[in-house]
Amino acid sequence: MATVEAGEARTRQSPAFVIGASSLGTIFEWYDFYLYGLLATIISAQFFSGVNDTTAFILAxxxxxxxxxxxxxGAILFGRIGDLVGRKNTFLVTMGIMGLSTFLVGLLPSYASIGVAAPILLVALRLLQGLALGGEYGGAATYVAEHAPEGRRGLYTSFIQTTATLGLFAALLVVIGIRTALGEAEFAAWGWRIPFLISILLLGLSLWIRLQLEESPVFREMKDAGEGSKAPLTEAFARWPNLKLVLIALVGAVAGQAVIWYAGQFYALFFLEKTLKVDGATANILIAIALALATPFxxxxxxxxxxxxxKKIILAGCALAALTYFPLFGALTSAANPxxxxxxxxxxxxxxADPATCSVQFDPIGRTKFDKTGCDVAKSTLAKAGVPYSSEPGGTGEVTVGSRQLEVGDLSTYGKRLGEAVAEAGYPAKADPAAINKPMVxxxxxxxxxxxxxxYGPIAALLVELFPTRIRYTSMSLPYHVGNGWFGGFLPTVAFAMVAATGDIYYxxxxxxxxxxxTVIVGLLFLPETFRRRLTD
Known part of the structure; x- marks a missing residue:
């Protein structure tokens, strides 16, 4: 009887409606979440203006x-709720938290207005957004997969996989539109708040759409049969057979997927804007075009x-990226800032310089002045100007620029002399818009x-198929969000800190x-293939 009822539930909602409603709501959540990333340069000036530019950007x-x-x-909290009470109601709650947190970012006073309270409040709202997203994705992916017919889960869940990019794309369009309408000066002063504020309208629309959905038929069948888990956290993480799958999914699939996702979209955007000094509007437009072309894939x-x-598609993507990132980013430099x-x-x-005389060029409290040694002055000047450099031991901070060597001399004038030298050598203050090879970029x-x-396209189906229905939401959400939240989410921060520490823009x-x-190695050895599994087995 339960199976018949589940079959009837499938027919009450068309696949297109299930996919469309689930995807549209998730697009709005990603839009909210990624607005911050797109505006990181402006936000660093608005909320971290008490420190130097390089440190402000890293803090942002x-x-x-x-x-x-x-x-x-968020995955643990809302995953447990989703396995206990259902998929639909859980991601309604996460959506509400996300939308309200994003709206409030648009109302926050700046550092100039309220001082250190501004970045503290900003981080608090980011934490709420992260908790909400931790519960959203697993619910949407599980919900769609549990509606999909056998043999089509990869196709059905791939629409959920487009939502992160489409949310980023939507945010890009809104930012580009407002930036163009207001101009850079007005946008940087106050216009950046508008994309955050209009999220309240998106929240209302997406909540209304999600309320039309019914509960997942697979979950309903399980509950009607009395087979639901009473302790999903214990079953998912305290029992070795399932915990082992969680760890394999994390290291052998999601970690690699996550760094490729964030390197290919966000780090590429930051690299264009911060390292190659392409103006923000142009960088946003170029990224938007590339995303529009790639999304159908x-x-x-x-x-x-x-x-x-x-498995083979995910691991092939990881391997290709690892082998080609250095030449691709090198080519990006030549095309965007020749x-x-x-x-x-x-x-x-x-x-x-002797490494012992060199400080790490990072100042989280804004009180360190890198002016005590020749090495510090040199690296501080080069970092501020965005000039890539390498380091060699020996010396007191002398700098070679091509065939010319600058002696340290008077520390009070060394930075100015060095700045003039790199400018004379052709290092640009910003990318020349007319010189950008836009088709190549x-x-x-x-x-x-x-x-x-x-x-990213196949990862949702793989994660859903790895775990049983009774603990699926909890089990798949944790490795996904550890991978994408920690391995991927920290990528821009870690990568730019590595660049700041070494001076090598590709490091x-x-x-x-x-x-x-x-991920390629662990996935080849331990990750099972799942595409022929039945969700109800």
């Missing part, structure tokens, strides 16, 4: 990452995973986004490359 990225840090806790790879399997690429090639900058960004579709790429290769 750290606040961005704070939302990711708590996602696993989520569906393609989801569909393909129903034919040939999830003057910088030319200066690097013809007048490389080298700092000669879009092509490179498209390749980076294509890797994202390979690793941060080692982080996603190493994690992706780890």
């Amino acid at each position: 990225l750290a606040a961005f990452a704070a939302g990711f840090a708590v996602r696993p806790f 989520f569906i393609l790879f989801g569909w393909l995973s129903d034919r040939i399997g999830r 003057a910088l690429a030319h200066a690097q090639a013809n007048a490389p900058v080298i700092v000669h 879009v092509a490179i960004l498209f390749i980076l986004a294509l890797y994202v579709t390979m690793v 941060g790429l080692w982080y996603p490359i190493v994690v992706a290769l780890m």
Whole structure:
């Protein structure tokens, strides 16, 4: 009888409505979550203006990452609720938390208005957003997968996989539109708040749509049969057979997927804007075009995973990215800021100093002045100017710019002399808009986004199929959000800190490359293939 009722439940809602309603609500949540990332440069000026520019940007990225840090806790909290009371009601709650938190970011006073309370309140709202997203994704992916017919779960859940990119794309369009209408000065002063404030309208619309949905038929069948879990956390994480699957899913699939996702979309955007000094509006437009071109491939790879399997597509994407990131980002530099690429090639900058005399160029409280040694002055000047450099031991902070060597001399004038030297060597203050090879930039960004579709398109179906219905929401949500919240979410912060510490603009790429290769190895050895499994087995 329960099976008949579940079958009837499937017919009451068309697949298109289930996918559309679930996806649209999730798009709005991703829109809310990623607005912050798109506006990180402006937010660093608004909320972290008490420190130097490099530190402010890293702190802004750290606040961005704070939302990711708590996602696993949201997964545990809302995953348990979802396995106990149902998928639908749980992601209604998470949506409400997300929408209200985003709206309030648009109302926050700046650092200039209320001082240190501003970044504290900002981080608090980011934490609420992270908790909400930790509960949302697992619910939406599980809900759609449990409505999908056998042999089509990859295709059905791939629409959920497009939501993160579509949410980012929607945020990009809103930001570009408002930025263009107001101009850069007005947008930076107050216009950046508008995308956050209009999220309250999206919240109302998405809640109304989600209220039309019924509970998942697979979950209803399980509850009618009295087979639901009374302790999903215990079953998911305190029993080794399931915990082992959770760990394999994390290290052998999600960690690599996460770093490829964030490197291919957010890190690429930050790299364009912060490192290559492409103006924010242009960087947003170029990323938006690449995402628009790549988004259909989520569906393609989801569909393909129903034919040939999830595992091989995900691991192939990780391997391709790890092998090609260095040449792709090098090509991106040449295409987006050819003057910088030319200066690097013809007048490389080298700092000669005993490492013991050099400080790490990071100042979280804004009170450190890097002016006590030649090395500190040199690296501080180069970091502030965004000039890439390498370091060699020996010396007291002398800098070689191409064939010219600058002696330290008077520390009070050393920074100015060095700034003039790198400018004379051709290092640009910003990318020349007329010199940007836009088709080539879009092509490179498209390749980076294509890797994202390979690793991300099939991942929801794989995670859903790994775990039993009674603890599915809890079990799949934790590895997904540890992977994407910690391995992926901290990628921009860690990578830019690595760049700031070394002066090498490509050094941060080692982080996603190493994690992706780890996933390839562990996934090949331990990750099971799932595409022929039945959800009710």
